[in-house]
Amino acid sequence: MSDVDVNLVLRSTRVITPEGTRAVSIAVAAGKIAAVLPYDAEVPAGARLEDFGDDVVLPGLVDTHVHVNDPGRTEWEGFWTATRAAAAGGITTLLDMPLNSLPPTTTVENLATKQQVARNKAHIDVGFWGGAVPSNVKDLRPLHDAGVFGFKCFLSPSGVEEFPELDQDRLARSMAEIAGFGGLLIVHAEDPHHLAAAPQESGPKYADFLASRPRDAENTAIEGLIAQAKRLNARVHVLHLSSSDALPLIAAAKREGVRISVESCPHFLTLTAEEVPDGATEFKCCPPIREAANQDALWEGLADGTIDCIVSDHSPCTTDLKTPDFASAWGGISSLQLGLPAIWTEARRRGLSLEDVVRWMSAAPAKLAGLDDRKGAIETGRDADFAVLAPDETFTVDPAELHHRNQVTAYAGKTLHGVVRSTWLRGERIVENGTLAEPTGRLLERNN
Template sequence: MPDVQLVVRSTRVVTPEGMRPAAVLVAGGVIEAVVPHGAGVPAGARLEDLGDDVVLPGLVDTHVHVNDPGRAEWEGFWSATRAAAAGGVTTLLDMPLNSVPPTTTVDHLRVKQEVARPKAHVDTGFWGGALPDNVADLRPLFEAGVFGFKCFLSPSGVEEFPELDQEQLAVSLGEIAGFGGLLIVHAEDPHQLAEAPQRSGGKYADFLASRPRDAENAAIAHLIGLARKLDARVHVLHLSSSDALPMIAAAKAEGVRVTVESCPHFLTLRAEEVPDGATEFKCCPPIREAANQDALWEGLAQGTIDCVVSDHSPCTTDLKTADFASAWGGISSLQLGLPAMWTEARRRGHGLEDVARWMSAGPAELAGLVGKGAIEAGRDADFAVLDPEATFTVDPAGLQHRNQVTAYAGRTLCGVVRSTWLRGERIAADGVLTPPTGRLLERNG
């Protein structure tokens, strides 16, 4: 057995077998063993007794828009990864768009990596992008270590990342399936969107009508059909429409290789509560009604929804105009996902073991991050330490995000992240962060 340098002990440690009193032995940044709470401390090891605070596996957020380089004034690697660390997130994957250049060639990936390397407070990996004109770049990007490829089926909102039409989707997915890759999809059908009423102004009801559930449902149905035909692996991003859950469940039962995520804002915020003009709540697809949210929670509990990730998509404050039609669409929540989800999960009778499965194990499995996602021997010693009974009121000025705009402003949330640990080193504690020690990750295998 390697020499154990650190013992993290708590009366509440969340492991794959459940929550229990335990001590976690750490050697070389890796979990060596999880032993009974009262076990002796190995000679030479440092003991960190965390009392009754809950030790969770560090969160894995596979849907983060960092926007660096090119739009770093929206969010950069320094600020994004600090926000992640402050919120108990120890690993994130950066989306390929909103940066300039987008991550659509190997050269562009190398630019992104060089920018991120000195700034990353948490471990950071990268998705590639699938565009109409970069099919020849997909395999080289995969071999260079991206975790998969993102595409849009409707306009992305930035001109350098155009959407795929149905023929282009089939070509790209066929190419990706040929080398065993994963396609992750913003699934809204452009024809359904074009037929929906489009009204400018500050009424949330008008915006909600402009992004109907049928747009998601139609796009997901087409994607499932294509995945079935090509035996391809696909992942539905930021599911908002609960109507799609039965077809997703049926496809999974049939053996179609489809997975799906949802986001804290769809699971904790409700259309009925969005004030007119409050475009900090705008995202695409949109926050829907309470009944829809209830059904999403059922899908999560049943396992139809595989994971919960932030879709942190920030912008500068001036882009959040009071007009829902023209305001930038995106929710800033990277630092707040854990308490937001825990607040609603406990209200609905779920435990922190469930939250860990949705926000750590599930995303790690999606991305193939075998060293992440659980507190068990052989995994990285990544921990989020939470006081689950403490509450706080969200003050945007206290967030680490580059721009302090968030739909959670003024909300009282349950669960305070006391500290965050990356490979056995404390990187955040009570709002104080260490210099960046995150590593750049590449897909394994």
């Protein structure tokens, strides 16, 4: 692009690019990154300069695991509130999960319903996963052709009756169908037989809940998933890995060429079972938050590349569903706005860099979704999506200041490093110091 097309230049002494952290100027034209220039490059005539000093400019984060629940359970979360929270947390792209909304995203008609609801409410760019349930093998290819990014399934009960799990036979059928057109299957991997055999105690004790979701449930399910993916040469992705015991299985599968990728989540990487008070069901999720030693091993899995990315699994509900009984309370952590500072706080404590965080929370999720030609890095030709972060500043989490619909969070009262100064979507500032602009997000479809 020529200088006359450039309307905006962003400048910082610390910009995280694929080549490392650099002092550069970023030229923006028509919502795209036109060039990454030397720091002291001349600003083209007519272009506006935004100089962020020593604040760090990151590529906008990409969160591929968000339960928006709209329509149908909008009182739990909606597109307006979820995308506001995401934008305030430096996220510029999210993919919505196919369940907890009514209807679920299991047919092209249901997808169209969800798109219609989201269209004028999205503060950031939004794409959609389809669902794989026992009754919809015939709908998978039409959904793929309609632009969903892949298909989610459960191997154990999902918690909502309209989205049933797949047994091993139906898993094989759905996986074969999806592999046939080159799609991606993303899997909630907990084995129902191990869950059924585990002790099921009601009450407020977190230790009882943790015992009800044993690591073996994850390990066995992942082992079976690997075997099926290997047999069918299918592309699969393990959602919200909690059990570090599964890491050797996954690493071995990758070495053998199995087409498998893995995510974990901020709550597994920053919270521990030892710190969960009895009755504090804001910490409940499935699979569960495990012990500190398990968390250490998950960080090792991130460092060696066994775990590919970190995404929120933002799964909110109304306050009344978080009863003090761990057995009956809704399972889900609300963290869209807090994932970046939560992960950065722990990463810096462990001697890791913001470049690592960007790889896990922007570049890798964009690649998973096939959006890495548009999102996930600061380089020429990609969307001008940015988060501007003051990495050394701290804040204490006040639930009343969060933008998601129900201000329930496991991070209440925690002091975190990393304040998001502003968020930019296609060259337009959509958040500045916590104040949000009107929604300008677009609905995304899979590239091919």
